Amino acid sequence: MGELEAQEQKNLAAVQWQQDGTGARGEYTGYDPDYVCTVSPGGDPVPVGRMQYREIHFEKRGASIADAMRAEPAPLRFEDVTQVFAYRGGLWE
Numbered sequence: 001m002g003e004l005e006a007q008e009q010k011n012l013a014a015v016q017w018q019q020d021g022t023g024a025r026g027e028y029t030g031y032d033p034d035y036v037c038t039v040s041p042g043g044d045p046v047p048v049g050r051m052q053y054r055e056i057h058f059e060k061r062g063a064s065i066a067d068a069m070r071a072e073p074a075p076l077r078f079e080d081v082t083q084v085f086a087y088r089g090g091l092w093e
Contacts, residue, residue: 023067032078036053049085
């Protein structure tokens with residue numbers, strides 16, 4: 001989950017701000033801190049892990065880009081994600 005927290009900060013830093021007559025806005029992807037990890041039962045020749053979490057697509061708005069950057073993010077939509085990993089050669093891939 002630490003990697004997703006770091007990714008959210010990168011996403012926020014890379015927002016492509018748009019300005020028009022109503023002000024500035026930008027979108028980025030964040031991640032719900034709640035997640036579920038499971039690993040296949042022991043006996044499988046290649047263990048498989050699954051990580052399930054929720055992406056949150058946020059929007060920030062303000063009168064200017066500086067105002068939008070300081071604004072509280074508003075969630076636009078949620079997406080459930082499942083990542084699958086295999087354990088081979090001592091590493092999760």
